[in-house]
Amino acid sequence: MRSDVLIIGAGGAGLVAAINAHENGAKVRVINKEYPTRSQTSMAQGGINAAFGNASEDNVEAHVQNTLKSAHGIANEEAVRHLCESAPDAVEWLDSIGVCFSRTKDAKIAQRTLGGASAPRACYAQDYTGLKILHTLYDRCNALGIEIVSERFLLNLVIQRPDKADAYIGGATFLNIRSGEVETYEAASVIVATGGYSRIYDKHSTNSTSSTGDGQAACIRAGARLSDMEFIQFHPTALKGSSILISESARGAGGYLLNSKGERFTNELAPRDEVARAINEEIQKGENVFLDIRHLGEEFIDRELPQERKLAKLYENIDPVYEIIPIKPVAHYTMGGIEVDENSRTKIKGLYAVGECANHRVHGANRLGGNSLLELVVFGKQAGANAAEYAKTFDKEIDTSKQSQSDKNFVVGVKHFTNQIDFYEKRTFIGNIFYNNAGISRDDMGLKAVLAAIRQIQREIPFMGPKDKTKTYNTNLVEFIEFGNMVELCEIVLVCAISRHESRGAHYRNDIPKQNDIAYKAHTITYKEDSVLCADFVE
């Protein structure tokens, strides 16, 4: 089953890449582990940045400067400029395919202010921005007849390693979740668009339970590199009990953060890392922290923040129109990911990555709200076009038999793991120790203790395994493989966080609170050599 371009993941990045690869003449196949409208992209609420200046004066340079400032010195300025300069075209393209953006009184796309932005720059569709973009992209894929295969779980990338020549991609193997069989899909080029890894924090994350870093883990196993994996953004305002996201637009519109005494304690519109830390400090002092949007009024809340009201009622029994909302910061976005160059290429020929799973070096140490939806359109377009172009001249042999057999053996063998240790308990445990020791505030001792625990868990994995031995739709097996991917990434996050002896953006070391540009204004690169994890700093 061969295509020119194989795209893994059907979120915003994957679908934009698919549309663009198709338009560049490639035969495209999209494969995803859920269905094409169920990805993390659907959860993006705040908006997509573009310096139109529809709501007040704005310009591209301000967008560039805001992004660079928030990135704390480790964004690539050229990449950021490309992102911001392409932003108006990207949003206009979304508008041209039918995305239902909110509009201003004078019939322009409405814009609002998110944290760290000097102007109202985020184009939005109520608090359904990601949902409406994602569904319109899906409709566009249908219009173009792009093949989308659902409920296939990525196992491994198929890498061809000829003698005396560079390694290149040949496809990927998947677990057909429905049938329980391993399937191999050949392709000249592969785009990984599988999303982030925030679920390593388990219940302390706003993310879908699917954000388990499958693509990053498969890439590092295949010989590609990951970078800046220690930079994980904590969203300041999630519901305290359930970690459900309350959009930044609530603060953008004038919401306050209050402690138990009813005092404001920080600038609500500072970048996310600063606000998350300020809240964390209050919580450490024993305070409860609340978001107060009562003064915005019922009409405004129902028009601009309808989801927030519904979710606060459901999960906290709180009506934000009349009551303050208990919140805490939780893991929200992973800035690090698969290392790519300015053309979205990885180290492996024909292998591309895009979206949250990739690191295009535009977010640096802290992403600005409204830049991730933008990133997936701008770089999705680029990755799709480049992968299609590469596939046109591809004329090499592909032999998938070795990888295919090895993964078939794994899927059979994993059911014989002994099950003396419950991996769900370990998943919860990892989430807790990560949140408390490798989260908003970190120190050397805590990080090393977590690393020791993770290495122990790695040794224990053969004593875990799926309890369910069924072939058909075995979600217990899928969750176990996801758990394995997360454990693999946990080690990498910790090694990077321990190595970075400074504080920068979302990586805050309370034992070394200063930024150190002389030693660490650099990217943390990780890779495996003979299955051993290696880490370097590279400028």
Next chain:
Amino acid sequence: MKIKIARYVSEATTQEKNVEYEVDLNDITLLELLNEIKTKQDATLSYSSGCRSSICGSCSMRVNGREVLACAYKVQDGDFIEPMKNSYIIRDLVVDMDKAYEFNTKAKAWQKALVKDVSLSEQNQNINELQSDCILCGSCYSVCPVYAVNSEFLGPFALTRVWRYVSDKRESEPQSKIDIIQTNGVWDCTLCNECTLVCPQGISSKADIEKLRMRSVASGYSDPSFASSFGSFDGSPSF
């Protein structure tokens, strides 16, 4: 609290058994309860979920015969949980949504061509703001009675999606969309309104179908069942 779940074997869509579970938790969503069962009691229980915040559309299922999102429903003692109807049951609470999704393609629910520089007012936006809130959870598809008699009915969510594009000022050929939905489309709906009642997003596909019918009539189409039942009627008394 005790709940009962309909468990299905995989190979056939025949029901295997109803299994009762007891969980010592209260005031939680159905999804939280299912997660509790899966991680603590019975790892073989299969269901789909994702965002936990009623936006990804993964965890639709039926409680006491009614479609809900498991993440948006506060579970009650004695509830009976079943998979959605009108789709092939893969296992337990998981159904195969491929056929349902396929109706988006059959209904050509997309904007015909890319357009630039069409200015949309707040009013233009309001026309399909609600319809574009659809999360494709399939609740309306499950509850729709038309599938009992016509498995090729385009169905509530796909027709709402057609209205979402037909009503959009950016659609350059709305008539071509109206032409497509004449067969297995707007006239097959019984207007029973069940789809409206189960939609977690407050969308009324029934109302959208009525609007599409009006557009159809305005462009010269008529209700084929109405036409055929009076097909031999030529105006003269037949006694």
